[in-house]
Amino acid sequence: GAVVSQHPSRVICKSGTSVKIECRSLDFQATTMFWYRQFPKQSLMLMATSNEGSKATYEQGVEKDKFLINHASLTLSTLTVTSAHPEDSSFYICSARDTTGGHTEAFFGQGTRLTVV
Amino acid sequence: GQNIDQPTEMTATEGAIVQINCTYQTSGFNGLFWYQQHAGEAPTFLSYNVLDGLEEKGRFSSFLSRSKGYSYLLLKELQMKDSASYLCAVMDSNYQLIWGAGTKLIIKP
Numbered sequence: 001g002a003v004v005s006q007h008p009s010r011v012i013c014k015s016g017t018s019v020k021i022e023c024r025s026l027d028f029q030a031t032t033m034f035w036y037r038q039f040p041k042q043s044l045m046l047m048a049t050s051n052e053g054s055k056a057t058y059e060q061g062v063e064k065d066k067f068l069i070n071h072a073s074l075t076l077s078t079l080t081v082t083s084a085h086p087e088d089s090s091f092y093i094c095s096a097r098d099t100t101g102g103h104t105e106a107f108f109g110q111g112t113r114l115t116v117v
Numbered sequence: 118g119q120n121i122d123q124p125t126e127m128t129a130t131e132g133a134i135v136q137i138n139c140t141y142q143t144s145g146f147n148g149l150f151w152y153q154q155h156a157g158e159a160p161t162f163l164s165y166n167v168l169d170g171l172e173e174k175g176r177f178s179s180f181l182s183r184s185k186g187y188s189y190l191l192l193k194e195l196q197m198k199d200s201a202s203y204l205c206a207v208m209d210s211n212y213q214l215i216w217g218a219g220t221k222l223i224i225k226p
Contacts, residue, residue: 006159034214043204043218044160093159097212105150106214111159 003027004096006109013084013116021079021112023094029074030096034106035067038091050077084116119143121217123205128223129195137190137203137220145210151179151190152204154219160204163190192222200224 003026013019023033031052036044048069049057056069068080077096081088093111120142129135141149148167152160166172166181166188178191192199205217 041221044216046213046216049213091157105162105165107162108152108159113157 004030004094004107004109006094006112008112009110010113011115013114015085015116016083018080018082019084019114021081021092021094021114023077023079023096023109025075025096025107028096030077031074033071033077033094033096035069035077035079036093036095038093038111044093047079052077081114084114086116089114089116119207119209119215121205121207121215123203123217123220125218126221126223128225129192131195131197131224131226133195134191134193135195135222137192137205137222139188139190139205139217141186141188141205141207141215141217143207143209143215146183147208147210147212149179149181149188150206150208150214151177151188152206154202154204156201163203195224197224197226 005024005026007022011019033050035047037047038044046059047062050069050071052071052074058064066082071077091111091113094109095106097106123139148165150165151163153163154160164179166179169181171180176193181188202219202221204219206214208214
């Protein structure tokens, strides 16, 4: 199946600094990628939909100035957590759908465990 | 509103069969997905149903009834490694995935 690579898998940063997370589709082009956040023992919460060449669409309650999304190419989307605080510590996961050939399943990156100290 | 319901937790015995149910109410329907998620890892794709009926894939099968807004994931010959959370997700009319809260499956020897 299609592969989505997310980097880094784990990051620890100091409060007030920024962290960039990359999401790449390795063997298909993804015009749309999705960014999720998951707290322990909870399901995925969609943060934003990343569209290649245009602005991301953010879900209600997600601060777009804090969670900057850039989707500069058909294979790469980045999420930057700006001025991170301990409450931003979470598991961040990206996904992309390979819609070629009529496929609709979403493939996930490995996830990024962010710890803000 | 849109809603996906599945049990919070289930327990089953190694070697047995377990059925995880999912009911949904969404604005439009473009398929239902089941994902497996081990603790601390990202979800992995298990199945996709868009037409009514049963889809079998090895030890795992998934069933869909669109008229009832209902699906189940059936796991046979349970193994300890099947202990995980199982997420039901429905793709709505805007091709967005609506996620259930997940069912934590505990396998006992």
